[in-house]
Amino acid sequence: MNSVFLAIGGLLLFGLGYRFYASYISSKIFSIENFSGEVPAKEFEDGIDFVPTKKEILFGHHFTSIAGAAPIIGPCIAAFWGWLPAFLWVVLGTIFMGAVHDFGALVVSVREKGKSIADITGSVLNPRVRTMFLLFVMMLTWLVLAVFAMAIAGLFVNVPAAVLPINIEIIIAIVIGFVLYKKKMDAFIPSVIALILLYIFVYIGTFHPLSFEFFGLDKAAQSNLWIILLFIYSGIASLLPVWLLLQPRDYINSHQLLVGLGLIFIGMLIAQPIVDAPMIRVSGEGGPNMFPLLFVTIACGAISGFHGLVSSGTTSKQVSNIRHTKLIGYGAMLGEGTLALAATIAAVAGISLVANCNLPAVGRVEDLSWAVYYDSWAHAATNKATAFVLGGGALIEFLGIQSNLAKTIMAVLVISFAATTLDTATRIQRFILMEVGDSLKIQVLKNRYIATLIAIIPALWLTLWQVTDQSTGLSTQAGWVLWPIFGASNQMLAALTLMILSIYFWKRNRPVLPLVIPFIFITIITLTTLMVKIKSFAMTNRILLVIDGILIALILWMLYEGWTVFRDRSHAK
Numbered sequence: 145m146n147s148v149f150l151a152i153g154g155l156l157l158f159g160l161g162y163r164f165y166a167s168y169i170s171s172k173i174f175s176i177e178n179f180s181g182e183v184p185a186k187e188f189e190d191g192i193d194f195v196p197t198k199k200e201i202l203f204g205h206h207f208t209s210i211a212g213a214a215p216i217i218g219p220c221i222a223a224f225w226g227w228l229p230a231f232l233w234v235v236l237g238t239i240f241m242g243a244v245h246d247f248g249a250l251v252v253s254v255r256e257k258g259k260s261i262a263d264i265t266g267s268v269l270n271p272r273v274r275t276m277f278l279l280f281v282m283m284l285t286w287l288v289l290a291v292f293a294m295a296i297a298g299l300f301v302n303v304p305a306a307v308l309p310i311n312i313e314i315i316i317a318i319v320i321g322f323v324l325y326k327k328k329m330d331a332f333i334p335s336v337i338a339l340i341l342l343y344i345f346v347y348i349g350t351f352h353p354l355s356f357e358f359f360g361l362d363k364a365a366q367s368n369l370w371i372i373l374l375f376i377y378s379g380i381a382s383l384l385p386v387w388l389l390l391q392p393r394d395y396i397n398s399h400q401l402l403v404g405l406g407l408i409f410i411g412m413l414i415a416q417p418i419v420d421a422p423m424i425r426v427s428g429e430g431g432p433n434m435f436p437l438l439f440v441t442i443a444c445g446a447i448s449g450f451h452g453l454v455s456s457g458t459t460s461k462q463v464s465n466i467r468h469t470k471l472i473g474y475g476a477m478l479g480e481g482t483l484a485l486a487a488t489i490a491a492v493a494g495i496s497l498v499a500n501c502n503l504p505a506v507g508r509v510e511d512l513s514w515a516v517y518y519d520s521w522a523h524a525a526t527n528k529a530t531a532f533v534l535g536g537g538a539l540i541e542f543l544g545i546q547s548n549l550a551k552t553i554m555a556v557l558v559i560s561f562a563a564t565t566l567d568t569a570t571r572i573q574r575f576i577l578m579e580v581g582d583s584l585k586i587q588v589l590k591n592r593y594i595a596t597l598i599a600i601i602p603a604l605w606l607t608l609w610q611v612t613d614q615s616t617g618l619s620t621q622a623g624w625v626l627w628p629i630f631g632a633s634n635q636m637l638a639a640l641t642l643m644i645l646s647i648y649f650w651k652r653n654r655p656v657l658p659l660v661i662p663f664i665f666i667t668i669i670t671l672t673t674l675m676v677k678i679k680s681f682a683m684t685n686r687i688l689l690v691i692d693g694i695l696i697a698l699i700l701w702m703l704y705e706g707w708t709v710f711r712d713r714s715h716a717k
Contacts, residue, residue, distance in 0.1 A: 145419045147493035150227070151409055154235045154485040158478045161239035166474040169244055173654050174251045179466045184258030186464065192385045194258065196464040199471060200332075204398030205391050206459045207476040210246070210451045211401065213295040213529060213562035214444035215484040218631070220531040222441045223491035223514070224524040225434045226424040230488045233439060237446025238481030241662040245638050247473035248645040248659065249452035253460035254469060261456045261641050262579060268648050271583070273705045277640065278580050280698045281453065283691070284633045285573045288450055289378070289566065289603035295529065296562045297370035301355075301363050303533065303555035305548070308349035310559050313342050314377075317393035325387045335392070339399045342556075350552045371607050374566060375600045381567035382574060383596060386462065390568070397560045401483065404536075404557040408486050411539035412494075420514035421492035432521065436672045440631030445484025447666060449637025450569070451477065457572040487532045491517075494535025501534055503527055529558055573599035632673040633695050639666035640699070643706045650710075671699065 170176055185196040197205070222230045249261055256264050262281055266274030300307055316338045323334060356366040381389055426434055444450065455473060463469060491514075498512035503523070509516060517531060518524050536557075537550035545553070574595045581589025589595055642663035646656045674696050681689040 147412060147417050147419050147489050150231060150419065150489055150493075151412055151485065154231065155482065157235050157239060158481060161243065162475060162478055165239060166243065166247065166470055169247060169474070169658060170470050173649055173656065173658065174248065175654070176251060176466050176469060179255065181255070183254055183463050183466060184460060185462050188258065188461075191387075193458070194461045195386055197391065197462040198464070199468040201391055201395050202459065202462050202464075202468070203472050203476060204396075205386075205394035205462070206454065206472050207479050208394040208397040208401065208561055208564045209454045209458070209568040210444070210448065210476060210565070211480040211483050211561045213292055213558055213565070214448070215442075215480050216487045216532045216558055217295065217528045218442035218445050219484050219487040220491045220527075220529055221524055222438055223421055223488065223531065224425070224518045224521060225438055227419050227421045227488065227492040228423045229434060229438050230442060230492070231485075233442055234445050234481055234484045234488055237442075238477060238484070240658070241666070242447035242451070242481065242638075243474040243477035244658060244662065245447055245642055245645075246451045246455055246477045247469065249641055250455035250460055250463070250469045250473035251466070252645060252648055253456035254463050254466050258461045259456065260575060260579065261452050261644060262576065264456070264648070265644050268644050268651075269705050269709050273702055275580070275583050276698055276702055276705075278576055278583065280633075280640075280695070280702070281576055281637065282573065282580070283695065284449065284637055285453070285569055285576065285599075286603045286606060287633065288569045289375075289573070289600070290606040292562045292566045292569070293371050293374050293603070293607050294367075296374055296559050296566065297367045299529070299533075299555050299559050300370045301366045303552065304353035304355035304357075305350045305552040306555040306559055307354040308352070309342055309345040309552075309556050310563065312345045313393065313396065313560065314389070316341055317389055317396060320396070321388045321392035324392060335395045335399055338392075338396045339403070342396065342400065346552055346556055347549060350549045368608060371604070374563075375604045375607075378567040378570040379596050379600050382571035382599075383592065386458065390458075390571075394564055397564060400557060400560060401479070404553065405482060405486055407540040407543060407545075407553070408490070408536050411542045412489065414542040415497060415539055417493040417497055417539070419493045420496040421518070436669045436676070439669045440635055440673050442484065443631035443634045445481065445487070447635060447638045447662070449634045449639075449641060452638065452641040453572050454568060457575055458568060486536065490535030490539065491531040494539050495531055497538035497541075498534045503530065532558065570596065570599050632670045632677070635666050636670040636674075636695070636699055639663050639670060640702055642666070643703070647706065647709060667703070671696070674699075
């Protein structure tokens with residue numbers, strides 16, 4: 145089958161979803177047209193976290209904050225099970241679950257004065273559940289920080305050409321942010337100039353790569369050094385005003401994503417690669433069963449609890465008009481779905497165009513194919529985003545772009561979004577820790593600097609911790625072994641958020657079935673995954689077993705509390 149059909153079909157369904165389903169959700173459930181209060185960005189404006197922002201700029205910030213490495217890594221691994229399951233889950237999951245979740249979390253947070261989902265849980269259920277929710281979110285966010293730091297560090301080591309443009313982008317974004325905020329200029333022209341400068345440095349970096357190999361460090365040592373530097377950066381970046389770095393860089397990255405996706409899809413139209421993967425492969429060599437692992441492997445490409453943290457943690461504090469939430473909440477998730485769709489096509493079709501590459505888990509390959517890349521689960525799990533870098537790069541080579549430059553463009557795309565997620569997650573973790581400090585009356589946690597240190601130190605330890613990967617038998621960083629737990633807990637957070645949204649709008653006599661159905665489905669998937677992982681961790685690592693067990697206990701507790709509220713209110717009626 146021609147991969148163009150997958151692209152057109154997915155994009156068409158996304159368009160129909162925004163036109164019809166988003167409008168239905170907006171009017172019938174969220175009723176954003178009837179909101180008459182002041183948005184928190186204007187009510188609590190402080191120039192740091194609460195900043196009224198143009199919808200175009202905020203869309204860029206939100207889009208790139210949620211569109212990290214996960215919607216790329218997940219589909220690139222999930223292609224192991226064939227093209228159809230990944231395609232259906234990415235497209236339908238995004239339209240009916242992920243976008244609804246993100247949109248709802250944003251609307252409710254705006255309605256509730258910019259409160260986080262955890263804070264809102266306290267009023268919808270009870271203060272006790274708020275504390276449990278905060279603890280669950282803390283654990284998830286540390287997993288997010290660990291996974292994304294490793295993803296970025298790995299790409300810096302394997303694609304050193306990306307180092308220069310990524311670091312230059314930070315400087316450019318700060319300059320742009322200062323100019324826009326202080327001079328009150330329109331953002332479009334400066335951001336386009338910044339994008340052009342970025343691609344100039346992509347070209348320079350391709351032919352003048354920067355690497356710690358110069359100091360005689362092996363790849364493991366280089367990765368660890370990058371991880372330490374990344375956490376130092378994320379701590380500093382998370383403390384800066386959102387207008388200085390976060391907003392301008394994310395606006396630049398939103399342009400970069402549009403350009404990158406445009407190049408991929410145009411290259412696809414020219415190359416028209418045949419889908420190299422089978423329709424379905426239930427299991428393979430050393431591979432787990434498709435159910436339930438597929439749905440948590442593609443964690444952020446279909447639905448993600450982390451998006452609810454972004455919606456209610458940072459984005460809701462910048463919305464200047466509640467009517468913008470449809471574009472920002474639902475629309476940005478469709479953008480992430482498009483990125484996941486591109487990653488899926490790169491993995492199932494684009495890699496067949498690749499020749500003379502070096503796979504981390506395989507070595508030198510003269511002619512790449514799906515069968516070579518996905519010959520075993522160990523190879524699929526080890527190579528991760530490589531399929532997007534190689535397959536996407538091969539597609540844009542058909543536009544006349546030189547091979548090394550094409551790979552650098554793809555790597556910079558992945559790293560840019562992962563870096564955005566890294567410092568956004570650090571900022572969110574700071575908010576959460578300060579909320580925990582307020583809830584438990586721990587004064588030291590209310591200090592933003594101490595809260596930031598506590599946000600990054602456990603994540604740094606988790607990132608550098610070495611464990612045995614049962615699927616490969618090799619010693620590896622714990623974060624990669626925790627990927628299924630990250631995926632499951634991330635999805636479970638989405639399910640719990642959907643539960644809170646369901647109860648919130650049910651109390652207001654709104655139809656909640658579009659919220660309840662995804663909640664039930666995701667709950668079953670994630671609990672099944674966490675239960676499956678208990679067995680494997682019991683034989684390999686007791687610390688991971690404890691983490692898994694704590695997550696399950698918190699989930700069951702919060703589900704019980706939600707059921708209690710529903711039961712009591714139903715009886716009262």
